[in-house]
Amino acid sequence: xxxxxxxLLACSSFSSFAQQTNAQLYEDLQSIQVLGTVLHVAxxxxxxxxxxxxxxxxxxxxxxxxxxxxxxxxxxxxxxxEQGVPLGLLRTQELLAARKIDGAHQYFSQALDFGFSxxxxxxxxxxxxxxxxxxxxxxxxxxxxxxxxxxxxxxxxAGHGHHxxxxxxxIEAYAAAADxxxxxxxxxxxxxxxxAKRLLWNTFRFPGSANNTIxxxxxxxxxxxxxxxxxxxxxxxxxxxxxxHKCQGFGFAADRGLTTEYFETLxxxxxxxxxxxxxxxxxxxxxxxxxxxxxxxxxxxxYQWEKPYASVxxxxxxxxxxxxxxxxxxxxxxxxxxxxxxxxxxxxxxxxTTQQSxxxxxxxxxxxxxxxxxSPLTLENVQVKVLxxxxxxxxxxxxxxxxxxxAKIPVNQSYTQPYWLxxxxxxGNFVVENPMKIGQADVDxxxxxxxxxxxxxxxxxxxxxxxxxxxxxxxGESYQPIAITPKSVFxxxxxxxVLASGSKAQKSTLVNITAMSQISSxxxxxKNELGETLANIPLEKGLKKGEKRSFAISxxxxxxxxxxKIHHQLSLAYSTERGNWIDSLELHTIEYAHIPTxxxxxxxxxxxxxxxxxxxxxxIGYIRGAGDKVPEALLQMGYQVDFLQENDLKLExxxxxxxxxxxxxxxxxxDYLGNVHxxxxxxxxxxxxxxxxxxxxxxxxxxxxxxAPYPFQVGRSRITRENAQPEFLMANHAVxxxxxxxxxxxxxxxxxxxxxxxxxxxxxxxxxxLGFTDPGEKLEKGNIAVAPYGKGRFIYTGxxxxxxxxxxxxxxxxxxxNLISNPNSK
Numbered sequence: 001x002x003x004x005x006x007x008l009l010a011c012s013s014f015s016s017f018a019q020q021t022n023a024q025l026y027e028d029l030q031s032i033q034v035l036g037t038v039l040h041v042a043x044x045x046x047x048x049x050x051x052x053x054x055x056x057x058x059x060x061x062x063x064x065x066x067x068x069x070x071x072x073x074x075x076x077x078x079x080x081x082e083q084g085v086p087l088g089l090l091r092t093q094e095l096l097a098a099r100k101i102d103g104a105h106q107y108f109s110q111a112l113d114f115g116f117s118x119x120x121x122x123x124x125x126x127x128x129x130x131x132x133x134x135x136x137x138x139x140x141x142x143x144x145x146x147x148x149x150x151x152x153x154x155x156x157x158a159g160h161g162h163h164x165x166x167x168x169x170x171i172e173a174y175a176a177a178a179d180x181x182x183x184x185x186x187x188x189x190x191x192x193x194x195x196a197k198r199l200l201w202n203t204f205r206f207p208g209s210a211n212n213t214i215x216x217x218x219x220x221x222x223x224x225x226x227x228x229x230x231x232x233x234x235x236x237x238x239x240x241x242x243x244x245h246k247c248q249g250f251g252f253a254a255d256r257g258l259t260t261e262y263f264e265t266l267x268x269x270x271x272x273x274x275x276x277x278x279x280x281x282x283x284x285x286x287x288x289x290x291x292x293x294x295x296x297x298x299x300x301x302x303y304q305w306e307k308p309y310a311s312v313x314x315x316x317x318x319x320x321x322x323x324x325x326x327x328x329x330x331x332x333x334x335x336x337x338x339x340x341x342x343x344x345x346x347x348x349x350x351x352x353t354t355q356q357s358x359x360x361x362x363x364x365x366x367x368x369x370x371x372x373x374x375s376p377l378t379l380e381n382v383q384v385k386v387l388x389x390x391x392x393x394x395x396x397x398x399x400x401x402x403x404x405x406x407a408k409i410p411v412n413q414s415y416t417q418p419y420w421l422x423x424x425x426x427x428g429n430f431v432v433e434n435p436m437k438i439g440q441a442d443v444d445x446x447x448x449x450x451x452x453x454x455x456x457x458x459x460x461x462x463x464x465x466x467x468x469x470x471x472x473x474x475x476g477e478s479y480q481p482i483a484i485t486p487k488s489v490f491x492x493x494x495x496x497x498v499l500a501s502g503s504k505a506q507k508s509t510l511v512n513i514t515a516m517s518q519i520s521s522x523x524x525x526x527k528n529e530l531g532e533t534l535a536n537i538p539l540e541k542g543l544k545k546g547e548k549r550s551f552a553i554s555x556x557x558x559x560x561x562x563x564x565k566i567h568h569q570l571s572l573a574y575s576t577e578r579g580n581w582i583d584s585l586e587l588h589t590i591e592y593a594h595i596p597t598x599x600x601x602x603x604x605x606x607x608x609x610x611x612x613x614x615x616x617x618x619x620i621g622y623i624r625g626a627g628d629k630v631p632e633a634l635l636q637m638g639y640q641v642d643f644l645q646e647n648d649l650k651l652e653x654x655x656x657x658x659x660x661x662x663x664x665x666x667x668x669x670x671d672y673l674g675n676v677h678x679x680x681x682x683x684x685x686x687x688x689x690x691x692x693x694x695x696x697x698x699x700x701x702x703x704x705x706x707x708a709p710y711p712f713q714v715g716r717s718r719i720t721r722e723n724a725q726p727e728f729l730m731a732n733h734a735v736x737x738x739x740x741x742x743x744x745x746x747x748x749x750x751x752x753x754x755x756x757x758x759x760x761x762x763x764x765x766x767x768x769x770l771g772f773t774d775p776g777e778k779l780e781k782g783n784i785a786v787a788p789y790g791k792g793r794f795i796y797t798g799x800x801x802x803x804x805x806x807x808x809x810x811x812x813x814x815x816x817x818n819l820i821s822n823p824n825s826k
Contacts (some may be wrong), residue, residue: 002171022308026305027227027307027346029300029343031061031062032296033339035280036060036063036146037148038145040065040149042068042150043160044072046250051259051261052149053104054119062176063412064104064105065106066144067439068106069108069109069165070112071088071420072095075091076248078248079626079627080627081629086588092108093595095245106707109439110432114752116718116720118161122720136193138186138493140173140177142193145273148173149196150170168284174268195266197268198267198268198269199262201264210527214262215262215656223259225290238254246592254283275817286325286326299311300320309376313456318457322334347498348712353368353468355468357597360516361485366408366468369451372397380396384451387447387453388413391407397453416486417600423603447482449465450462461473467482468480485516487515487516488514488519489516489586491604493509498555498613498637499610508552511550511551511553513551514548520578521541522539525552526553528569535552557610567809568606569605570605586603590598607808614739615739616738616822617820619640620639620642620658622644624643625666625670626666633813655686660688660690667705670704673704674704684790687790687822691795692708693802694755694799695707696818697715707796725744725773726744726770727770730767733786735786735818736818739818749805758781758782759785765788766786767786767788769786771783784796784797785797797819799812812826
């Protein structure tokens with residue numbers, strides 16, 4: 001008998017429910033009848049046409065797939081302070097959570113989301129056009145979609161260079177995937193050339209946007225039907241899926257009626273009656289499959305809703321009939337569907353759990369395997385393997401009998417790191433050495449259980465990830481991924497130290513070491529990339545597993561060599577009774593209730609800013625917004641930072657602050673700011689300095705309140721080139737002269753972009769002292785807006801200080817010091 005390999009992923013609570021109901025099993029039977037595949041292409045998480053993916057997957061029973069060029073690393077974050085790569089990890093998991101609801105599959109390219117782009121060419125050049133095109137061609141050849149459709153057009157109507165670039169890539173890939181001369185190396189990896197029937201653009205009219213690309217001459221369909229077996233419409237499922245994009249603030253109301261979708265043909269034959277005109281979606285596309293189709297129809301006809309396991313024997317016969325067909329991608333896909341269906345209908349429960357969330361290399365993993373058959377069937381010849389240990393169980397597992405295997409095994413695996421982060425990335429793309437990983441959405445599990453057994457005389461195999469299982473007092477039974485770690489990890493209390501030139505200051509940062517494993521007595525040296533020892537720390541008693549120790553390393557301004565940003569890459573060199581080694585990684589954890597816990601490693605860097613930075617004033621009141629790391633920078637600049645709540649925003653309480661600063665998107669996230677606007681204006685009028693960092697203004701991120709003393713709006717303009725040259729439109733303005741003299745040199749070394757969501761006003765009281773110009777565009781002057789009011793001033797800035805300050809850009813510190821330095825402070 002042939003063995004079957006089946007990879008089962010842990011599902012979200014919604015997905016688990018949907019996949020285990022008898023109604024969903026019936027729907028899955030229906031999908032086995034359909035041999036249609038569709039691929040959707042766009043640029044970012046949250047770009048996808050969720051309604052169309054849900055309609056294809058849940059109503060039409062097609063295999064639906066979404067290819068996102070990026071993981072969304074360059075976006076903003078409404079729910080936390082993750083930016084860059086960690087934001088990409090968060091958005092990846094939100095996208096996977098969405099797919100578990102709408103039933104589609106997820107794929108990515110190696111492209112890095114480097115922030116807003118204003119042109120297709122800029123995006124393609126930065127990403128490495130040929131590399132990302134090859135990624136998409138690989139996925140097309142792997143999936144063999146009948147229809148490909150984009151979310152955006154390949155021109156300026158897309159509204160973002162990444163958007164238009166995704167469409168341009170789709171047009172190229174549509175032809176390149178069918179050309180054996182394009183990326184021929186892929187053909188030796190198990191794929192073949194493929195020509196989709198047509199390439200379409202799903203046109204749009206987004207709510208709240210004037211950018212309307214639909215018209216009644218386009219091909220159109222109605223979607224949104226109610227699905228009785230699931231008890232919801234495709235529009236309701238789509239809204240649930242869309243609402244998983246929480247860090248982007250994309251919670252959606254459900255469409256419970258029919259809606260119309262419009263399409264424009266980009267390549268191939270235009271549809272006339274249906275989107276799949278000219279495509280056979282039945283088993284007839286496989287030669288000799290008549291008996292298979294007849295068997296499947298009989299299984300569906302005789303399906304018993306109250307006992308789906310009664311169809312298992314017939315489905316095993318169907319599997320054998322499919323195996324006898326000529327090998328093809330359709331055969332492979334349908335075998336996976338059939339095998340998944342059999343194990344779900346048999347109500348087989350398999351888990352591999354541990355109480356440990358992390359396991360250091362060389363340590364022992366304590367885990368438990370549970371195998372429960374919850375139907376009147378029988379498992380025989382059960383074999384379980386985990387890492388280097390395997391066992392075979394004699395006897396049978398009958399209905400409701402639980403098999404538990406507890407074991408301890410050493411772990412000598414590599415660290416658990418997302419595959420796209422294992423190598424240093426390039427400017428616009430991640431480096432992935434294994435070509436078979438291209439397109440893969442998720443992180444590889446740290447440890448898996450391989451299980452084989454016989455069910456109704458047929459041998460099956462499946463693989464299950466080992467997860468941490470714990471009981472939360474509020475949520476109950478919870479599961480999270482585990483990670484394999486080094487023996488120790490470490491972090492710094494501050495990764496940026498500001499040592500102003502001539503200050504003769506001494507500053508320290510704490511090196512916080514966490515022992516992930518038992519470390520015997522000896523000593524550890526903190527070294528930089530030159531091998532210089534910054535501290536030598538004795539470990540007389542060693543470190544217990546889980547123990548945390550902190551040690552200070554200090555720097556004296558007068559001894560620093562060089563100016564600007566001075567970078568140190570740190571490592572820990574251990575010399576102990578049980579061996580010597582070097583650990584050099586920091587462990588980061590991303591935890592939100594709506595996604596699995598994510599862990600990843602980075603090197604530990606320390607930046608010393610040795611520049612002339614003058615700060616005026618002593619005390620800052622900070623109103624938190626969506627999340628940023630600006631308060632840490634303020635502390636480094638020598639300020640006391642108090643975090644303010646609604647009750648603190650009264651004139652008498654605010655008088656003690658040299659400046660009140662809002663975190664990013666505060667006016668998008670904090671409803672109470674409308675209530676306290678009069679008090680904030682009184683604060684300014686009485687000599688206060690009120691500095692508002694960027695906010696958005698759209699139907700997705702509405703402003704909660706008025707922010708300025710005069711008519712003032714936040715627009716959609718931005719400056720995307722981080723090297724755009726500054727134009728000092730009011731060179732004598734205080735923001736460029738007090739207390740630091742700001743020059744063009746202060747805008748060197750910025751990261752990702754200059755400015756977003758610029759300020760706008762026609763009121764003569766509002767001053768715009770700073771301008772930038774992106775290539776081929778007009779001067780944008782809303783980067784800093786200053787409005788004197790009474791004895792004080794209001795400042796709005798779209799400059800991306802939330803990126804530049806954590807990146808230790810010296811000029812950004814000097815300019816921010818000017819914005820928050822109250823001219824009235826002594």
